[in-house]
Amino acid sequence: MNNYTLTDLGWSAHFRKQCLDADGMPARISSVARDRLEAIGEAGNVSLTLHGGQSAGDFAVGDWVLHDDRFRVVERLEPKTRILRKAAGREARSQLIAANVDTLGIVSSCNADFNAARLERYLALAEASGCLPLVILTKADETEDPVRFRRQAERLSPLVSALTLNALDPEEIERLAPWCSGGQTLALVGSSGVGKTTLSNGLTGRGDATMDIREDDAKGRHTTTSRALHPTLAGGWLIDTPGMRELQLADAAEGIDAVFADIAELALSCRFSNCSHQSEPGCAVQAEIGAGRLDPDRLARWDKLQREDARNSESIAEAHARDRRFGKMIRNVVAQRRQERSGK
Numbered sequence: 501m502n503n504y505t506l507t508d509l510g511w512s513a514h515f516r517k518q519c520l521d522a523d524g525m526p527a528r529i530s531s532v533a534r535d536r537l538e539a540i541g542e543a544g545n546v547s548l549t550l551h552g553g554q555s556a557g558d559f560a561v562g563d564w565v566l567h568d569d570r571f572r573v574v575e576r577l578e579p580k581t582r583i584l585r586k587a588a589g590r591e592a593r594s595q596l597i598a599a600n601v602d603t604l605g606i607v608s609s610c611n612a613d614f615n616a617a618r619l620e621r622y623l624a625l626a627e628a629s630g631c632l633p634l635v636i637l638t639k640a641d642e643t644e645d646p647v648r649f650r651r652q653a654e655r656l657s658p659l660v661s662a663l664t665l666n667a668l669d670p671e672e673i674e675r676l677a678p679w680c681s682g683g684q685t686l687a688l689v690g691s692s693g694v695g696k697t698t699l700s701n702g703l704t705g706r707g708d709a710t711m712d713i714r715e716d717d718a719k720g721r722h723t724t725t726s727r728a729l730h731p732t733l734a735g736g737w738l739i740d741t742p743g744m745r746e747l748q749l750a751d752a753a754e755g756i757d758a759v760f761a762d763i764a765e766l767a768l769s770c771r772f773s774n775c776s777h778q779s780e781p782g783c784a785v786q787a788e789i790g791a792g793r794l795d796p797d798r799l800a801r802w803d804k805l806q807r808e809d810a811r812n813s814e815s816i817a818e819a820h821a822r823d824r825r826f827g828k829m830i831r832n833v834v835a836q837r838r839q840e841r842s843g844k
């Protein structure tokens with residue numbers, strides 16, 4: 501049995517402001533099942549049910565909700581940050597992976613996994629999600645020169661802070677405490693084998709086994725959902741879901757511009773506003789490359805990310821519009837209920 505305060509759980513003025521005139525008890529979602537949410541509140545773990553047009557897909561691990569005394573979800577509070585991904589399947593739309601992640605830990609290792617393009621992709625994602633990016637370079641014990649990797653990472657963007665560590669050493673893992681203490685939430689992304697599980701186990705003190713929640717689906721079969729919001733030893737939270745592990749860029753245009761702010765700014769000085777920065781006359785970007793001040797590979801990576809993002813965003817723009825209409829409908833229903841309750 502836990503006894504967390506709302507502050508321990510990551511509650512802040514951002515959420516309090518949203519429920520000044522709302523009734524219901526706050527709880528933070530720790531896992532999302534097909535028709536039910538598991539959450540943690542001041543009274544401990546609670547199992548919440550959805551009703552009245554609510555769909556599990558509208559909620560993500562890390563979200564704050566208000567529930568009534570029959571443990572029904574009344575309202576989802578607008579999150580501080582949200583991590584989206586382009587959903588699989590033919591109908592392209594974005595899918596909510598996690599909410600209220602304060603820091604996105606971008607994990608890579610001090611070896612052949614280190615890849616500038618991949619780091620930039622995750623940095624853009626962190627920026628688009630509103631999370632603080634932290635590059636965590638593992639396997640520092642396996643290289644002669646970890647500082648070289650850290651410098652390379654820090655050169656990618658002024659947004660980056662990076663640290664190197666041996667994820668197998670509990671003392672070194674403690675260096676991550678500032679990002680996952682005091683109710684703060686950290687999530688880890690990165691390729692397979694870079695040490696996410698090792699870090700996660702070290703940060704939470706738990707073994708590899710995830711606490712599964714069993715649920716009967718409509719056909720009477722058992723399905724399991726992993727609890728995905730884990731308390732860290734430092735007094736914060738770690739979000740670990742399968743979806744976090746397969747993130748792609750979607751709708752991250754702003755994030756890309758922030759990571760490549762130097763190129764985006766140069767591009768403003770190109771003679772043509774639709775310059776492709778390949779061979780046009782008066783291209784400020786090519787001029788910088790010619791002068792040896794800009795790495796042509798970096799321009800190529802920027803170009804690739806932008807094209808990928810444009811493809812993804814185009815197809816999900818319509819789905820977003822539909823989500824907004826749906827959100828509005830839900831808010832209207834909730835407001836109407838509230839009016840009815842206070843009126844009678």
Ligand SMILES: Nc1nc2c(ncn2[C@@H]2O[C@H](COP(=O)(O)OP(=O)(O)OP(=O)(O)O)[C@@H](O)[C@H]2O)c(=O)[nH]1
Nearest residue numbers: 638639640665666667668692693694695696697698
């Ligand atoms: N020497 C050393 N080994 C490490 C370090 N971090 C992880 N490892 C090892 O690298 C291997 C892969 O680590 P995992 O934690 O399973 O990697 P992961 O990112 O969770 O991989 P997936 O589960 O496939 O996504 C394991 O054998 C770890 O023991 C480190 O900092 N130093």
Ligand SMILES: [Zn+2]
Nearest residue numbers: 770775777783
């Ligand atoms: Zn140009």
